[in-house]
Structures are given as structure tokens and as C-alpha cells.
Amino acid sequence: MSEQAVRLAGLCKAFGRNQVLRGVDLDLSAGQVTVLMGANGAGKSTLVKILCGVHAADSGSVTLAGQPFKPATPSEALRAGIVTVHQNINDGVVPDLDVASNLLLDGLASGGGVFLNGRKMRARAREIAAAVGLTIDVSRPVAGLSLADRQLVSIARAMAHQPRLLILDEPTSSLSAAEASRLFDLIDSLRARGVAILYISHRMSDIRRLADRIVSMRDGRISGVFEGPELDYSGAVRAMLGHEITEVDITIPQPGLPVLEVRDLVLRPGARPFSLTCHANEVVAITGLVGAGKSEFASVLFGTGEAVSGEVRLDGKPHRPASPRAAIDAGVFLSPKDRPVNAVVADFDILRNLTLPFLKRHSTAQFVRGASELATTRRMISEMGVVCQSPTDGIGTLSGGNQQKVMVARWMAEASRLLLLDEPFQGVDIQARRDIGHKIRETAATRATIVFVAELDEALEIADRVLVMSEHSIVGEHRNENIDVSAIMAQVVDASLPSAAGQ
Numbered sequence: 001m002s003e004q005a006v007r008l009a010g011l012c013k014a015f016g017r018n019q020v021l022r023g024v025d026l027d028l029s030a031g032q033v034t035v036l037m038g039a040n041g042a043g044k045s046t047l048v049k050i051l052c053g054v055h056a057a058d059s060g061s062v063t064l065a066g067q068p069f070k071p072a073t074p075s076e077a078l079r080a081g082i083v084t085v086h087q088n089i090n091d092g093v094v095p096d097l098d099v100a101s102n103l104l105l106d107g108l109a110s111g112g113g114v115f116l117n118g119r120k121m122r123a124r125a126r127e128i129a130a131a132v133g134l135t136i137d138v139s140r141p142v143a144g145l146s147l148a149d150r151q152l153v154s155i156a157r158a159m160a161h162q163p164r165l166l167i168l169d170e171p172t173s174s175l176s177a178a179e180a181s182r183l184f185d186l187i188d189s190l191r192a193r194g195v196a197i198l199y200i201s202h203r204m205s206d207i208r209r210l211a212d213r214i215v216s217m218r219d220g221r222i223s224g225v226f227e228g229p230e231l232d233y234s235g236a237v238r239a240m241l242g243h244e245i246t247e248v249d250i251t252i253p254q255p256g257l258p259v260l261e262v263r264d265l266v267l268r269p270g271a272r273p274f275s276l277t278c279h280a281n282e283v284v285a286i287t288g289l290v291g292a293g294k295s296e297f298a299s300v301l302f303g304t305g306e307a308v309s310g311e312v313r314l315d316g317k318p319h320r321p322a323s324p325r326a327a328i329d330a331g332v333f334l335s336p337k338d339r340p341v342n343a344v345v346a347d348f349d350i351l352r353n354l355t356l357p358f359l360k361r362h363s364t365a366q367f368v369r370g371a372s373e374l375a376t377t378r379r380m381i382s383e384m385g386v387v388c389q390s391p392t393d394g395i396g397t398l399s400g401g402n403q404q405k406v407m408v409a410r411w412m413a414e415a416s417r418l419l420l421l422d423e424p425f426q427g428v429d430i431q432a433r434r435d436i437g438h439k440i441r442e443t444a445a446t447r448a449t450i451v452f453v454a455e456l457d458e459a460l461e462i463a464d465r466v467l468v469m470s471e472h473s474i475v476g477e478h479r480n481e482n483i484d485v486s487a488i489m490a491q492v493v494d495a496s497l498p499s500a501a502g503q
């Protein structure tokens with residue numbers, strides 16, 4: 001039996017009238033990875049925020065190595081050895097500072113600052129970065145880094161401490177497969193050194209790779225604990241949902257008329273030209289590695305990027321939007337990836353966030369506009385299963401996954417010709433993924449052509465066709481019937497292989 005590092009007993013927490021934690025009892029052991037699973041809004045991040053000193057519990061207790069533990073601030077928790085990598089990436093870094101300052105910040109703040117000059121600081125920062133396998137110019141400002149690199153900086157920063165408990169809240173959602181695998185190796189080595197690890201994720205592949213034990217949470221309570229040599233993954237999912245997962249029904253329709261026609265498009269100098277056609281009522285997925293050019297393609301269609309050459313037509317007419325506004329007016333909508341950074345307006349409520357792009361379309365009379373916005377918002381909250389108290393809740397009071405649902409819903413509330421969804425399943429739980437998948441198919445069947453960017457397993461769950469992108473070009477196209485997954489995987493990693501099906 002491993003040594004018990006942290007014990008939570010009867011933890012309760014409410015925000016106003018919203019009782020979020022309802023008596024959580026949980027033990028975390030040294031040298032063990034406990035995966036915490038729970039639907040969006042179940043209370044996972046709130047639990048984490050109590051452990052790391054962001055929130056205080058209303059009642060209940062935490063014991064750390066046998067001693068009562070009630071951190072009043074995040075730095076107090078950090079000094080006690082509780083290291084947290086948060087879901088919202090900006091919680092773990094200071095974007096205005098450079099990488100070196102971010103990596104050394106906690107030492108400096110706690111009086112451990114012995115770094116007299118910039119050269120020594122940078123050398124120490126490089127050491128910290130190298131310890132987690134991060135190779136990056138440490139004098140670069142964090143604000144200019146990709147989300148994945150920012151996350152690695154926040155992880156490296158956390159590793160600079162001697163963690164007793166390491167908490168990772170959905171750490172892989174914006175990492176490439178190679179970056180995620182590096183993180184998993186790191187977790188393995190920390191586990192071997194006796195660190196207790198609490199890992200929160202909606203990704204089954206992460207869970208299967210890492211879990212020694214799975215704890216399911218539902219409605220603010222622990223609803224199941226699964227351990228032993230054979231972990232019961234389906235049992236854990238059932239315990240977190242309270243029911244079986246409902247699957248998306250895909251009946252692939254005969255393609256309608258062409259809506260989007262792309263001819264000999266070159267996304268970057270030197271990239272291979274590609275062509276494709278997407279038809280009315282079709283659901284098309286694009287999959288590929290991080291950096292393959294999927295988001296760049298979407299940005300060309302949405303007027304935020306430009307191709308080197310080639311032609312795009314929408315309903316037979318040339319489509320070269322000079323701005324997102326021009327794209328929206330032509331009926332092309334884009335829900336960008338990394339929505340916490342790229343889309344959420346933190347100061348607005350759900351209603352304003354949801355209706356923001358369409359303010360002009362709602363009636364000009366103030367009271368009518370209010371009523372129609374409210375009705376749309378209520379409908380989307382219900383259809384997407386957003387867990388909230390009211391449409392006028394501040395967006396920041398929603399759980400991460402529920403914010404994501406609102407941002408995807410934003411673009412499904414109005415009719416479009418072509419709806420582009422970049423990573424619509426980032427941060428959402430397994431049932432929400434099916435619900436959004438269902439909504440995508442329903443929207444396509446009634447009023448749009450949908451092109452979405454996703455992981456292969458997500459693509460196969462809901463798309464009519466799967467396109468593979470590599471090195472800024474489409475290298476494979478597969479109708480989602482009797483699909484050969486290994487052939488797609490080969491194309492994902494090797495652009496030189498021939499396409500399994502022609503255009």
C-alpha cells in the first residue's frame with residue numbers, strides 16, 4: 001500500500017446558490033497517478049483550486065502528509081509542494097514577461113532570487129527548461145509563444161519546485177502527440193520519485209496511458225473509485241455520467257450540390273497545391289498533425305489568412321474574403337481553436353458572448369433585440385447542454401468545458417453556408433463530444449456544409465468524409481465507410497504516401 005500524501009474529507013464549496021462541491025472524500029497516494037474524470041461542470045477545477053490555494057472550502061478538511069493544510073494563497077500551496085498546471089493556460093504564465101523570468105518567477109517571489117545578472121538568469125532558466133525537454137529561446141516573451149509552448153513553460157515552471165503533489169488539469173489539450181508523449185515520460189519519472197499525481201482529463205488515450213487509479217466525479221461528489229490491475233474504463237465513464245454514453249448516428253447522405261470548391265490552392269510557398277469540393281449538407285473532417293496547416297486553411301476561408309495561389313469558390317462564385325466580416329456576410333463562419341484565448345470575451349455574459357458576431361442581425365429596436373437574443377441563447381444552452389444558472393451568468397463563472405460549448409454554439413445559432421469548426425471538441429467531456437457531434441450533423445442536415453478540424457477518432461465519430469492534411473496540403477481523402485484507419489494514420493505521419501482515394 002503506497003504512502004498517503006493528501007487526504008480530502010467532506011469538502012464543500014458553493015458559489016452563491018450554486019452548490020458545487022457536496023462533500024468530497026478522496027485520498028491521493030505518493031507515487032501513484034490518480035485520474036479524476038467528471039463531466040463539464042462536475043466540480044473538478046473547483047476541487048483543484050481549493051488544493052492550490054485559489055479558493056477556500058466552505059467546510060471539510062485537507063490533510064497533507066498527516067498535517068492539516070489550508071493554503072490561503074497559491075504561493076503558500078506551492079511552498080508546501082502542491083504544484084498545479086492549470087487548464088486555463090494564462091493561469092500558469094505571465095504573458096508580458098519573457099520565458100526566463102516566467103521560469104524563475106516563483107524563486108524570485110519567495111526570496112530565493114540569487115540571480116544577479118541576466119546571463120546567469122538565462123542559464124538557470126535554460127537548465128529548468130532542459131529538465132523537462134523544452135528547447136526554446138528563453139529571452140522570448142511568453143505572449144508571442146504558441147499555446148503549446150506556453151503550456152510547456154508553465155509545466156517547466158512547476159517542475160522547478162520539489163512537488164509533493166503535482167496536479168495537471170487537462171494538460172494535453174493543445175499539445176502535439178510528441179509534446180504529450182514527452183509530458184507522459186516526465187510524469188512517469190515523477191511517479192517513480194514518489195510524487196503523488198492528480199491528472200484531470202477527458203481524453204481516454206491519456207487516461208489509458210497514465211492511470212494507476214481512476215476516480216469519477218459527478219455533481220460535486222465522488223461517484224466511483226476504480227483501481228487494480230485491470231481498470232474498468234467503461235465503469236468509470238458510467239459513474240461520471242450516471243448513464244451510458246449515447247452515440248451519434250451517422251447515416252451518410254448522397255452529396256448535394258457543391259458549396260465549397262477549392263482548386264490548386266497553395267497555402268505556403270513550396271507547399272503542394274491541393275483541390276477539394278465540399279457539398280451541401282456534408283460533414284467533412286480534416287485531420288493531421290499539429291502544424292500540418294489545418295488552421296491556416298480555415299483562416300484563408302475566413303479572411304484572416306491569405307493563400308499563395310489558387311482559387312476558392314463558394315456556391316460557384318469566387319470567395320476571397322478580405323476580412324472576417326466579409327466572410328460572415330458571405331455565410332462563412334469560423335469557430336477558432338484555443339477558444340479560451342481566441343474567442344471568449346471574459347467580461348461579457350453568456351448571452352453577449354453567444355450573440356456577439358450577429359448583433360447587427362437582431363432587430364434594431366432595443367427591446368426586440370433583447371428578446372430575440374435571449375430566446376436564441378436559451379435555445380443554444382439547452383441544445384448544447386451548457387451547465388449554467390442563467391443566460392446572464394458571466395462567462396468566467398462557467399467551467400472550462402462549458403465555456404467551450406458556448407463558443408461553438410455561437411456559430412451554430414444562425415444559418416450559414418459553410419461552417420468551419422477548428423477543434424470543436426477541445427476541453428469538452430465525452431458525452432458533450434457526442435452532443436456537439438449530434439448538433440453538427442443536425443446543423444449540416446438542415447442548413448449548412450460543415451468542415452471541422454479534429455483528431456482522427458473524433459473525425460470518425462461524426463464525419464461523412466475525412467481529409468488528411470500534411471505539410472500544408474491535403475494528402476488523403478476517405479469516405480467514412482469501412483475506413484482503413486491504419487492507412488489514414490500512415491498519411492497523417494507521412495505526406496509522401498499516395499492518397500487512398502482520389503479527389
Ligand SMILES: Nc1ncnc2c1ncn2[C@@H]1O[C@H](COP(=O)(O)OP(=O)(O)OP(=O)(O)O)[C@@H](O)[C@H]1O
Nearest residue numbers: 015040041042043044045046397398399400401402
Ligand atoms: N468563480 C466562479 N464563480 C461562480 N461559479 C463558478 C466559479 N467557478 C466555477 N463555478 C461553477 O462551478 C461549477 C463547477 O465548475 P468547475 O470549473 O469546477 O467544473 P469542471 O468539473 O472543472 O468542468 P470542466 O470539465 O468543464 O473544466 C460550474 O457550475 C461553474 O459554473
